[in-house]
Amino acid sequence: MFMKISAKTKICLIIGDPVSHSMSPAMHNAGYEALGIDDRFVFLGAKVKAQDVGVAVECMRKMGIHGLTCTIPHKVEVMKFLDEIDETAKKIGAVNTVLNKNGKLIGFNTDWQGTVIPLEKIISLSGKKVLVLGAGGAARAIVFGLLKKGAKVKIFNRTKEKAVKLAQEFNCQVTSLSIKSEIRDFDIIINTTSVGMKPLEKETPISTKFITNKQIVFDIVYVPFETKLLKEAKKRGARIIHGTEMLLHQGTTQFEIYTGHKAPEEVMRKILYEKN
Numbered sequence: 001m002f003m004k005i006s007a008k009t010k011i012c013l014i015i016g017d018p019v020s021h022s023m024s025p026a027m028h029n030a031g032y033e034a035l036g037i038d039d040r041f042v043f044l045g046a047k048v049k050a051q052d053v054g055v056a057v058e059c060m061r062k063m064g065i066h067g068l069t070c071t072i073p074h075k076v077e078v079m080k081f082l083d084e085i086d087e088t089a090k091k092i093g094a095v096n097t098v099l100n101k102n103g104k105l106i107g108f109n110t111d112w113q114g115t116v117i118p119l120e121k122i123i124s125l126s127g128k129k130v131l132v133l134g135a136g137g138a139a140r141a142i143v144f145g146l147l148k149k150g151a152k153v154k155i156f157n158r159t160k161e162k163a164v165k166l167a168q169e170f171n172c173q174v175t176s177l178s179i180k181s182e183i184r185d186f187d188i189i190i191n192t193t194s195v196g197m198k199p200l201e202k203e204t205p206i207s208t209k210f211i212t213n214k215q216i217v218f219d220i221v222y223v224p225f226e227t228k229l230l231k232e233a234k235k236r237g238a239r240i241i242h243g244t245e246m247l248l249h250q251g252t253t254q255f256e257i258y259t260g261h262k263a264p265e266e267v268m269r270k271i272l273y274e275k276n
C-alpha cells in the first residue's frame with residue numbers, strides 16, 4: 001500500500017503516551033486500502049508527552065496535518081489549543097478527534113458512539129435501564145451517549161462522591177448497590193472502570209451472581225479480549241459485548257470525520273480481531 005503515498009497524501013496521526021500499542025493506525029490504514037483511498041490518506045502514530053500536546057497541535061496547524069486522534073493523556077488538555085469544539089465534545093468535556101478543516105482545527109468526541117452503536121445493533125436504548133460502573137472520563141462519554149438515546153441511567157462508583165457529581169451534571173441517578181439483587185433489574189450493565197483489565201484480570205467490578213439471561217453486559221476493557229465479567233455473564237446466559245467493539249466504533253465514526261467516506265466496518269473489525 002505504501003507505494004501509493006505521495007506528497008499529496010493527507011496525514012492522520014494518533015498522539016498519546018504510550019502510543020506504540022495503539023491499533024488505530026492498522027485499523028484506519030486497512031480502511032483506506034479497502035476503499036482505494038490509500039493514496040489520499042495515511043494514518044501514523046506519535047508518542048507525545050502530556051506537557052507537549054500544545055506543541056503537537058501547533059505542528060498540526062503549521063504542517064497541515066489532516067487529523068489528530070488523541071488518546072491518554074491528551075483528551076482534555078488538547079481542547080485548549082483548538083479553534084472550535086463541537087457541542088457534544090464540549091458536553092462530554094473531552095476530545096478524541098481533531099479535524100483540520102482548511103486550517104481550522106475542530107474537536108470532536110466519538111467515544112460515545114463507541115458504546116451506543118454496538119448496543120443499538122441489538123436493542124433500542126430508549127427507555128432501557130442501564131447500570132454504568134465507574135465515573136471517570138470514559139463514563140462521561142458513555143453516560144452522555146446513553147442519555148442522548150433516551151436510556152435511564154444509574155451510576156455506580158467505588159468513590160460515591162464522583163458518581164454523585166457526574167449524575168448531577170448529566171441529570172441521572174446514582175446507586176450504591178447496597179442491595180446486590182438490584183443488579184437484576186437492569187437491562188444493560190456497562191463496565192467503564194479498569195477492573196478486569198491486566199493486572200486486575202482476576203477481578204470483576206460487581207458481583208456477577210445476579211446477572212441474568214435477559215441482560216446485556218458490555219465491558220469497555222479490551223485487554224484481555226474477554227474479561228472475567230464478560231466470561232461470567234456469558235455463563236449466566238447474558239448477551240455480551242466485548243470492549244473491542246467500542247474501539248472499533250469510536251474508530252469507524254472517526255474514519256468518517258477524517259475521510260468523508262462510510263467506514264468499511266468489517267475490514268476494520270477484522271484487523272482488531274486478528275490480534276485475539
Ligand code: ATR
Nearest residue numbers: 134135136137138139157158159162192193194195
Ligand atoms: P477513564 O478515563 O479510563 O475513565 P479515570 O477517569 O481515571 O479513567 O476513571 C477510572 C474509573 O475506574 C473511576 O470510576 C474509578 O473509580 P474511583 O472514582 O473510585 O477512583 C474506577 N476504578 C479504577 N480502579 C478501580 C478499582 N480497583 N476498583 C473500583 N473502581 C476502580
